[in-house]
Amino acid sequence: MTEIQGEIQRVCETLGVVAERLEQARPFAKYRHQKPVLEVVTRMLAMPGGLDAVYQAAPGLDAAGLFHGSDWDHPDILLPQIVGRTLESDDRMIVGLEAASLLRLLAIASGRATHPNIHADHARHFLTQVLALNLRSFFAANSEADRASAGDGHLRARLLRFIADHIGLRDVLGVLVAEIWRILEQRPIQIGPVKEMITEIAIALNRQGSEPGSERLGAERLVNALFGPTTGCLDDPGIEAYLERLTHMDDAGLLREATGFARAMHDTGLVSDYHAGFLRFAAEHQDALLVPEALGLGQTGQDCWRHYRELVLELIEMAVTVETPQSVHGLALLLERGVLHYLPIAPALSGQMRLRLHDAVRERLRLAYGGTITPEARLLAGVLDVLGQPLGVGQGANPTCQSARAIAVWGLNDPDFLLHLIAQAGEFDTILMHFEGQPINSADLPAGLAAGAPIDADPVSVLLVPHLDRVYAEMGRLCAPRGGDPHRWINPEFHGWWVARECLVAVDVATGNLADFDGFITRFYESYHPRFNGARPVIHPQPAGVAVTDANARFVGWHAIAILRAATDQTGQMRVYFYNPNNDSGQDWGGGVTVSTSGNGERHGEASLPFEQFASRLYLFHDDPVPPRQDITAVPEHLIAEVATMARQSWAAERGSQPVTLVGAS
Amino acid sequence: MPNVNSEKGYVALLGWSLNAIDAVDRFDRKYVVVAPGWAEDYCTKNDIPFIAWDFDRLNERSHELAQNLKDEGVDVAIPLFEETVEWAGAVNAVLLNNPRLLGQAMLFRDKSLMKRRAQLGGIRVGVFEEAHDRGDVIRFLKRVNQTLLKLDGDPNDPIHFKAFDKSGTAGHRVVRTPEDVDNIPDEEFPALLESHLDGWEFAVEAWIKDRKIQFMNISEYVTLGYSVFVPATPELEQHRERITAEIEKLIEAFDIDFGFIHPEYFLTKDNNLYFGEVAYRPPGFNALELIERAYGFNGYQGMVLAFDPKATQEELDAFFPTPVKDAKGHAGCFGVYPRRRVVSELKVPDETANDPYFEYHELAEPLEQKVTKRTAFGTHWGLAYFFGEDPHRLRDLLKAQEELDFYL
Incomplete structure (x- = not known):
């Protein structure tokens, strides 16, 4: 034992030597001395007692400049989702860097150290998220496989357990569950990451058998929704065994199953594989009662089901599989929205089912989702999702907020046009749009903002985004010689007639400086705030641009959103409800501006902010060109001043250098 | 440069070395980096004083650089690489008003001239010759081995082949057979040929001011090209006095008033010291880093003191430790x-x-x-x-x- 201590003691001294060199080096020469430090750290991590030694040293290493020049120097912007993969990297230096960073954050979280860029609570929250996202890997460390393959995987498990020992695991489960509920409240179409996290929880609960508590209850609710939502499948018997069970159930039993599934689905937005299996079973047996029951339909939905029963059964037959369980949710919401009563939709969906996809499209869909079901079925399931929950469209990790927003608002507002585009792109791998009368054919254009076609999004996005992105870029190119902000012309042409024709921009494009900012804010209040605009509601979703800021209220980038409505929440506060194509709308924009996604009157998929906070981050919106109206109430100057101050304390702080470029994503 | 003392000298670093810049930036003297234009953005971004210069060819423009540095108020130029040694000589000849410095720098840059000068100064050197083509190499290999009374078929004693103007082990080949000779590419000529000396090879790092050795380190090679450590073993250090005398001979032969030299020697089995070559710039193989690890002083900062005409003897005495005795260990x-x-x-x-x-x-x-x-x-x-x-x-x-x- 003393020998081990002596060993780590010796390496600690070596660390002191290289760390001192790092500390003394000027900022421009730091990187030269980072590698030796990391090399020693990496060796220490593998030694008994090494984690604790690095934990002790980490704040000093941070201060000496170990993270200088890398993303890790800004712990406030690090993403917990990436940590697990980084710790698995083949590059030992990267592993050492991530480990040292986590241990430094642990020191900050436990109050042993401070950091100018991150607060103890934030550090703690970050580590909790990291643990939550990697639950599996550190419980699994006891498995045979892990014991056999010691090495870095072993380090990751030891490191995570070391952190868990210091900050407690109960917290982790709570954070994870809260995080999942927060995301599910937004009803995203892409729920792969959520399912992954729930699977982690299921494994953790199973292994650890954690102490009872509210965290455990919340966790079990999620796990059950996915793996055993009804009495018939509570024991997670496997899909084959479950379908076998169904054949022996009586009518009452089947009905109980149907309502159980529907309740779990509408409660969480998650659809269990068993649910998909059950719905197919019900559809095949032509049971008039079970299908609407299993979809959990209300009055409108029931009505659509009665009118379009054949079509719905056909949709289930083709799109609902255990590969695509979420299509059940999409279908239920589609029926509930009543869009089938809109004349072109039913024939368009019929046509969709008869569509033979272009080879290139099939390839792309296969690349994104694998090939166990046909690309046609995959796309149809995606169509049901987008029509059922248009605000669930997310851009994935692609700079294509414009295209994602377009798909979402068409799904909401112009579903037959969306189906028209899907059919065009599906059959011919191109779309034809017009810009001021000039035809634009996407197949003739080079790639747009997204270098490659995105494959980490929903099927409709996988199909359409490469085309939309190119068309959008081409419209930008056509506008370039005109000067000013191109969205003035692009937005109406790109989205549709319902985009208001006038466009207000807070920034002078040529200089990047604010331009008549007070006038801009006043006009926004006069156009959108019901107390000042004569109580006129937003009729169609309106594209708008926000200056996204980080948690420190620093400017991050321009981002495309859509304003859906302005209304009071349950406390009487006026809020703007909007759609953000970003995958998770709940963001901290700094300066007290935290985007809410539930609990303040939001419908699923909506984000919201108090009106003045929203206005403080807005830089572009559309409005109808109207002569001075009588019904406008004057906007008090102090309101305008308040909003302008919030903007100047955040994104507009240094307006004077950055030129406005095309809105990309953040 | 927060600690700059305007009473002290202003130095120019010739060549791009981040280690050197970092060390000098942390020191107490005004400095400027003279390096190719590609370094400019980096220097601007990091507030490193910078003058762009292309060192590729020494030509009539060397005077222009000297004049620029003089106008800038620079007192002395310090070469960081073999390629900038003659530039430093040319510049310092102007800055210090001492035309002899350019000629001196030329000696350091040409291995053959260097050896002859050492020989003239009474320093023992091995058998050497210049080679302009492969024929010269073969001839030298044969003659050396004839002298050693080798018969046809006996394995040859090796000879050493060193490209004239390359530093350290770059361009250094050991030649034993005519096939080895065939493998030498054209661009490595002309070159210096040396007989092989069986013995103990080591290097010396010496900081010189006012023709006096201010600090002398002996770096012991374990295997040339592989490994080195400082300070040397007591077995080698026991020759320190003789080695010091050899360095003093170099100072005389090459007329070295100030600066930093890095010579290599052989101690043969018959206890003779042979001079190999000498460079007027920091050594490769991170020897300065090893010296810093062992003694705790920064070699680049030591060079600034050795070059700066405004540095005082008190400053130098306070800066350098006592060799061997003050080392914390061997690195x-x-x-x-x-x-x-x-x-x-x-x-x-x-x-x-x-x-x-x-x-x-x-x-x-x-x-x-x-x-x-x-x-x-x-x-x-x-x-x-x-x-x-x-x-x-x-x-x-x-x-x-x-x-x-x-x-x-």
Whole structure:
């Protein structure tokens, strides 16, 4: 034992030597001395007692400049989702860097150290998220496989357990569950990451058998929704065994199953594989009662089901599989929205089912989702999702907020046009749009903002985004010689007639400086705030641009959103409800501006902010060109001043250098 | 440069070395980096004083650089690389109003002239000759071996081939057979040929001011091109007095008033010291880093003192420690070459990783699986650093590394 201590003691001294060199080096020469430090750290991590030694040293290493020049120097912007993969990297230096960073954050979280860029609570929250996202890997460390393959995987498990020992695991489960509920409240179409996290929880609960508590209850609710939502499948018997069970159930039993599934689905937005299996079973047996029951339909939905029963059964037959369980949710919401009563939709969906996809499209869909079901079925399931929950469209990790927003608002507002585009792109791998009368054919254009076609999004996005992105870029190119902000012309042409024709921009494009900012804010209040605009509601979703800021209220980038409505929440506060194509709308924009996604009157998929906070981050919106109206109430100057101050304390702080470029994503 | 003392000199660093810039930026004197234009953005971004200069060819523009530096108020130029030694000579000739310095720099840059000058100064050198083509090399190889009374078929004694103007082990080849000669590329001519001296090879780093040695370190080679450590073993250090006398001869022969020299010597079995070559710039193989690890002073900062005409003897005395006695231990490094033809992974051998003298390494991950065959002494894939109390243990440890695989 003393020998081990002596060993780590010796390496600690070596660390002191290289760390001192790092500390003394000027900022421009730091990187030269980072590698030796990391090399020693990496060796220490593998030694008994090494984690604790690095934990002790980490704040000093941070201060000496170990993270200088890398993303890790800004712990406030690090993403917990990436940590697990980084710790698995083949590059030992990267592993050492991530480990040292986590241990430094642990020191900050436990109050042993401070950091100018991150607060103890934030550090703690970050580590909790990291643990939550990697639950599996550190419980699994006891498995045979892990014991056999010691090495870095072993380090990751030891490191995570070391952190868990210091900050407690109960917290982790709570954070994870809260995080999942927060995301599910937004009803995203892409729920792969959520399912992954729930699977982690299921494994953790199973292994650890954690102490009872509210965290455990919340966790079990999620796990059950996915793996055993009804009495018939509570024991997670496997899909084959479950379908076998169904054949022996009586009518009452089947009905109980149907309502159980529907309740779990509408409660969480998650659809269990068993649910998909059950719905197919019900559809095949032509049971008039079970299908609407299993979809959990209300009055409108029931009505659509009665009118379009054949079509719905056909949709289930083709799109609902255990590969695509979420299509059940999409279908239920589609029926509930009543869009089938809109004349072109039913024939368009019929046509969709008869569509033979272009080879290139099939390839792309296969690349994104694998090939166990046909690309046609995959796309149809995606169509049901987008029509059922248009605000669930997310851009994935692609700079294509414009295209994602377009798909979402068409799904909401112009579903037959969306189906028209899907059919065009599906059959011919191109779309034809017009810009001021000039035809634009996407197949003739080079790639747009997204270098490659995105494959980490929903099927409709996988199909359409490469085309939309190119068309959008081409419209930008056509506008370039005109000067000013191109969205003035692009937005109406790109989205549709319902985009208001006038466009207000807070920034002078040529200089990047604010331009008549007070006038801009006043006009926004006069156009959108019901107390000042004569109580006129937003009729169609309106594209708008926000200056996204980080948690420190620093400017991050321009981002495309859509304003859906302005209304009071349950406390009487006026809020703007909007759609953000970003995958998770709940963001901290700094300066007290935290985007809410539930609990303040939001419908699923909506984000919201108090009106003045929203206005403080807005830089572009559309409005109808109207002569001075009588019904406008004057906007008090102090309101305008308040909003302008919030903007100047955040994104507009240094307006004077950055030129406005095309809105990309953040 | 927060601590700049305007009473002291203003130095120009010729060539781009981040280690040197970092050290001098932390020191107490005004400085400017003179380097190619590609460094400009970096310097602007990092507030490093910078003058762009293309060192490719010494021509009539050298006077322009000297004049620029003079106008700027620079007192002296310090060469960081072999290629900037003659530039420093040319510039300092103007700045210090001493035309002799340019000629001196030319001697340092030409290995053949250097050897003749040393010989004229009464310094013992091995047999050497200049080679302009492969025929010259073959002739020298034959003559040396005839002199040694070798018969046809006896294995040849090797000769050493060094490209005239390359530094350190770059361009240094050991030639034993006519086939070795065929493998020398054209661009390495002209070159210096030397007979092989069996003995103990070592290097010296000496900081000189007012023709006086201010600090002298002896770096002991374990195996040339592989490993070195400082301070040397007591067995080598016992010759310190003789070595000091040799350095003083160099100072006389080359007329060195100030600066930093890095000569190499052989101590043969018959106890004679042979001069190999000398460079007027920092040594390769991170010797200054080893010296800093052992003694705690920064060699680049020492160079600034040795070059700066405004530096005082008191300053120098306070800066440099007492050789050997003040060393905290012995610091060494080992240059790693892959031993296998195909490698895929870097793995420090357990014997090395677990050795208490092992500190850390800067080895590169293998980028290509196939290892190119070494021609000259070539470039190692990175260094491993060691530190410890016992010079003999350190020496044996460094030697033992040669038999280990760092790349698998």
